[in-house]
Amino acid sequence: MEKRNYYLLFIVFSLLFIACKDEKVTSTYSDRQARLTIENIIQASVLFTACGSSGEYCTITISNDGQRFLFTDAAGRTDPINITAITAYNNYYLGLSGFIVGKLTIPEVGEDSPRVVCYDLACSNCYQEYSITKPLTLQSGGYAKCYNCGRAYNLNDVGNISDGPAGRPLYRYRVRYYPSPNYTLSIQNP
8 A cells, every 4th residue: 555655646746747847947137148338437428327316217329320329318318429438449249239227216126225227228029029129219217118019118127018918028138337436337248
């Protein structure tokens, strides 16, 4: 009778393992390549405000002529800064479509204060579903909208979808902001 119980127990545990899907554990950060270091961000007031004020965000893109970084806030104010003035042509890579950078309104779990975050400017769902990069439109209040798929993302809620069809959150990149001594923003993702 004991042998029979062991067999029954073995079968139950085997079924549990078979029933559980091998779901991929999602990381907070994307494994996509992203790289940019900007010293003295005070020269771009839109970026300086986004890094220093909770709930403020800006986009980072490159001008059509490839000579300037463009820092644009939700109100449409843009600070163009020559690339050579910022990176001296060090290696930079702006993810799929550029970056959204800003400071959260509340601290993340386990943190003491709100931190600066960085997301890709491309809609992660359009890219994942159709392999196209559809840039998001930055909106006031800490939101970004994709007019292609209709999703809105809450930047203060780690890039989760706040409106529209279900899907994945925005691609998020590792970022560090050093306010002193020289106000440096560093985005470094594998």
